[in-house]
Amino acid sequence: MESGNVTTPFGRRSMTLGMLASQKAASELQADQSVDKWKVYRSLCAAKPLLGVTDRALAVLNALLSFYPKNVLSEENGLVVFPSNEQLSLRSHGMAEQTIRRHLAVLVDAGLIIRKDSPNGKRYARRARQGEIGEAFGFSLAPLIVRCEEIERLAAEVAAERLHLQRLREQFSLCRRDVAKLIETAMEEDLAGDWETAFSYFRELVDTIPRTPTADQIATALEEMKTLRDDITNRLETLLKTRNTSGNPAQNERHIHNSNPDSTFDLEPAFETKQGANSAFKIEPHTVALGQKQEQERDDRSAARPQNSARDDGSGLKSFPLGLVLQACPDMVSYGPGGKIANWRDMMAAAVVVRGMLAVSASAYEEAATTMGPENAATVMACILERGGHINSAGGYLRDLTRRAEKGEFSIGPMLMSLVRARGGGTRRAG
Structure with a gap:
């Protein structure tokens, strides 16, 4: 495009400052500048959210590029393509001509192509005596060369944002799984604490995330979920330390020598429940003194347990x-x-x-x-x-x-928690 040459649109189409800026940038194109048309098109497809173009507009641009005879866009080979709307429709999978005109306007407004209208608004080319194109009227592809680096940078930003969003989703999914299983373990083991309230808060965090969340929304929910996981982990570790401390005397008493050689008390392993049963129902050897002590501890815990937590109704099941x-x-x-x-x-x-x-x-x-x-x-x-x-x-x-x-x-606990998870209580995705 010759320097200083400004082309205004034909007919009732208005001239805008954006069109003038695109033509000004294209006029500074160097003769040795070139770019692979399909490479820049792929970058355009990746960067479309930041460029404000739609899939249909990119389909029309694809059709325009197909009319360019070379794979490399350069000023040496000319940068104006001049297909009719009928030919564009054929190469755009039968898109209506009215729709094509609308998407061509989108590409012009986005600064990806430049109109170079003839005096009567038709698209054609004049050829020299040797057969080469002397002057053409249609659409100039020069902005694709001028903005090539910008388009690739925007495509890289979109890819980085997509990767960042994917990593946030993965971290949130892992943290959500940890919280769900920790609460499930605490409820199945009948540990002291208001676990139902913790589970309700956990569900609120999951439900606040929309179907298509942004990175900021996931990051905010992830921080809250991590805080909840840390609180639950600290609570469980405290309960575990308490249980281990109270179990030390029992471990010492279990080393008492059994003088009855015919007894199978020390030779048979403790009875284990089947898969899916509550692990609290394990039979282990205890001395009489220890059994009385643990019975007293269970009574104390039952008296202090909140009314809304899981309880044993006397039948052996919680x-x-x-x-x-x-x-x-x-x-x-x-x-x-x-x-x-x-x-x-x-x-x-x-x-x-x-x-x-x-x-x-x-x-x-x-x-x-x-x-x-x-x-x-x-x-x-x-x-x-x-x-x-x-x-x-x-x-x-x-x-x-x-x-x-x-x-x-x-045990009823695993059955209930399985149904909760099946309804999205513990495995629902983000997005």
Whole structure:
């Protein structure tokens, strides 16, 4: 493009300062400057969020580049392409001509191409006697050469931002998994603390993240999640130190020599529960004095435990808070009196309704209530309802769980937490 030559658009199209700036920059193009047209196009596709162009506009630019005969853009080969809208439509996968004109205007406003209109607004080229193009009217691709370095820099910024966002997502996912599993462990082990409140706060942090979050939103949520993880870890470490300190005398007493050679007390390992059962139900040898001491400690902890934490109802199974049960099994609410469950009485009434709906015999449910306790039996019925599509016989499944509970091989905690995670309680992604 000749220096000082300004081209105004044809017809009613207005001239803007942006067009003038693009033409001024293109007029400073050096004769030896060149760029691979497809390389700069790939950089444009990467940098489109910062350039303000759409996919459809880039499709039209792709069609324009296809009319340039060489792979390398240079002033030596000419930089003006002059296809008709009909030909552009064919190379833009049948895009309507009106749509093509709109996206051409977007490319011009973004400073990626320059209009070089003829006196009558048509696109054509005049050729010299030797056959080479003397003057052409259409669209100049000179801005792609002039802005090549800027486009590559913007593409690098977009790639770096995408990588930063990906790393933040990974860190948040790992931290979220840690918090969920630590809270689950604390609730299953029946450790002292308001773990239900901690879990509610954890869910609030996860739910505040939108489907397509920005890096700042994820970074803010990550800091809060790390703080929560540190608080939970410190709490668990404190409880672990307390347990280890109180267990030292017991460890010393277990080294007392057993004078009975026929006893298998020291030879058989402690009974271990099956996979999925609560690890608290492990039988270990204790002396009489130690057993009395630990029984007293359990009584003290039961008296000091908050009302909303998991508890043992006397059946050998821990009873979990109603709020947690309804969060894991929300389908149960529809069967409560008046379509709601406000307390355990409503929960047990809903369990009776569900029992009949799932064809569970009254004797099977009564046996479960006697073995597990009425609250735990209602909780198990809610879990069976929630997993109804995966259970062939609800009555047979309930009897099997009852038999396992009698042997100390069944715990409700893992079942509840599995349903919570299945509903997005512990594994939901960010974005």
